[in-house]
Amino acid sequence: MFVGPRMKRDLITVTPGATLEEAARLLTAHRIHHLPVVEGNRLAGIVSDTDLRNATLDGVFGGADRGDSGRPVTVGEIMTRELVTLSPGDTLDDAMLVLSRQRIGALPVVEGDRLVGILTKADILSALLSTLDIEGLGVRIEVVLRRDVKEVARLVAALADQDVEVRSLVLALHGADRYAAFVRVATIDVASVRDRLREKGFAVGELSDFYEAR
Numbered sequence: 001m002f003v004g005p006r007m008k009r010d011l012i013t014v015t016p017g018a019t020l021e022e023a024a025r026l027l028t029a030h031r032i033h034h035l036p037v038v039e040g041n042r043l044a045g046i047v048s049d050t051d052l053r054n055a056t057l058d059g060v061f062g063g064a065d066r067g068d069s070g071r072p073v074t075v076g077e078i079m080t081r082e083l084v085t086l087s088p089g090d091t092l093d094d095a096m097l098v099l100s101r102q103r104i105g106a107l108p109v110v111e112g113d114r115l116v117g118i119l120t121k122a123d124i125l126s127a128l129l130s131t132l133d134i135e136g137l138g139v140r141i142e143v144v145l146r147r148d149v150k151e152v153a154r155l156v157a158a159l160a161d162q163d164v165e166v167r168s169l170v171l172a173l174h175g176a177d178r179y180a181a182f183v184r185v186a187t188i189d190v191a192s193v194r195d196r197l198r199e200k201g202f203a204v205g206e207l208s209d210f211y212e213a214r
Contacts, residue, residue: 003095004088006127007109007117013038014047016076023075024052034106036115037079043108043115045079052078085110086119092127095119132184133167139190142205143197145179155181158200164193180205 013036014023023035027049037045055072072078084098086109095107099121109117129135145151152171159166165186174180185193194204 001092001127001131002088003086003090003092003109003119004117006092006123007086007088007119008123009117011036011115011118013115014075015039016044016074016079018075019073020052020055020075020078023047024049027052034118034120035075036108036118037075038115041114043083043085043110043113045076045081046083046106046108047075047079048105051080054078083108087111088116092124096124099124131168132170134184136167136186138167138184138186139188141183141185141190141194141197143181143183144174144203144205145181147173147177147179152179152181154200155183155197155202158197158202159183159185159193162193162196 012026012030012032014026016037016039026035027033033050034046034048036043037047055078084102084104084107086095086098086107088109088111098107099105106118106120108115109119143155145155156166156169167184167186168182169184170182172180172182187193197204
């Protein structure tokens with residue numbers, strides 16, 4: 001999955017000279033948490049609702065004097081200037097790693113230095129919900145397999161023999177030498193699916209299996 005199709009393109013932005021009050025009104029009105037800061041089409045920084053709260057506290061508790069109020073006045077004074085950015089051709093895998101490691105909530109998307117979008121944690125969550133088809137009809141089954149692609153093929157064949165519709169299938173490493181296969185199937189008779197898989201020799205996971213692997 002790529003960033004381009006998932007990023008927001010209809011952007012709400014501010015300039016460095018906008019007041020903190022203006023930025024706060026935009027965040028509230030559009031129910032968002034981050035505002036790219038632009039000069040023309042060029043990305044200059046980003047400001048978040050956390051930045052605004054911190055700026056307010058800075059003034060209240062004796063921060064540097066930047067005006068009569070003793071607190072920052074404009075977005076340019078508090079925005080983050082050293083940015084981590086994405087391009088539309090980056091993958092959501094890349095984006096998730098950056099968001100997790102940097103502990104941030106959104107990433108501007110640029111082509112050159114021109115702002116073309118923004119990707120948030122909510123956008124990534126939406127992409128995962130869509131990919132895994134969690135909102136559709138279905139039940140998830142966890143199957144523990146030997147770490148062998150032939151075992152994965154055998155599982156798929158066993159599901160095909162049951163004539164059950166598979167909505168998604170995700171593989172994850174499980175312990176030193178196994179896979180955990182998370183299969184979402186469109187059925188209301190999930191007990192029968194589990195039983196038939198067990199009859200074919202599959203280890204249909206229980207909650208304790210996943211605690212023990214950690």
